[in-house]
Amino acid sequence: MKFIRKPAEYTGYTLYHGEKSNEWRCPNKECGFSVSEEYICCPYCGQKIKFKEPPKVNMVTISIKTGENLNFKI
Ligand SMILES: [Zn+2]
Numbered sequence: 001m002k003f004i005r006k007p008a009e010y011t012g013y014t015l016y017h018g019e020k021s022n023e024w025r026c027p028n029k030e031c032g033f034s035v036s037e038e039y040i041c042c043p044y045c046g047q048k049i050k051f052k053e054p055p056k057v058n059m060v061t062i063s064i065k066t067g068e069n070l071n072f073k074i
Contacts, residue, residue, distance in 0.1 A: 008035055010055055024052050045069040 005029035013022045026033040026042040026049065033044035041048045 005050045007052050008049045014055070024049075024051065 007025055008024040011023045011025050013020050015021075022037060024035050024037065026035055026045060026047055028042065028045050028047040031042060031045040031047065033042050035042055035049060037051050039049060
C-alpha cells in the first residue's frame with residue numbers, strides 16, 4: 001500500500017483549563033483514530049498525516065455575571 005500524506009480530519013476542539021486543543025482524526029476511513037498535531041503519522045494504521053489550519057468556527061462570547069467568558073461553538 002502506498003502512503004500518501006493526507007490532511008487530518010478536524011473534529012472540533014476542547015477547552016481544558018482555558019486552553020484550546022484541537023481534535024483531529026485519522027483520514028483513513030477504516031481507521032478514524034484520534035490523532036494530535038504532533039503526529040506525523042497515525043500510530044494505529046501508519047497513515048501519514050498533514051495538518052492544516054483548523055476551519056474557522058463562529059464563536060459567540062457570552063459574558064455572565066461572574067465576569068467569566070464562555071465560548072460556544074455554533
Ligand atoms: Zn489511522
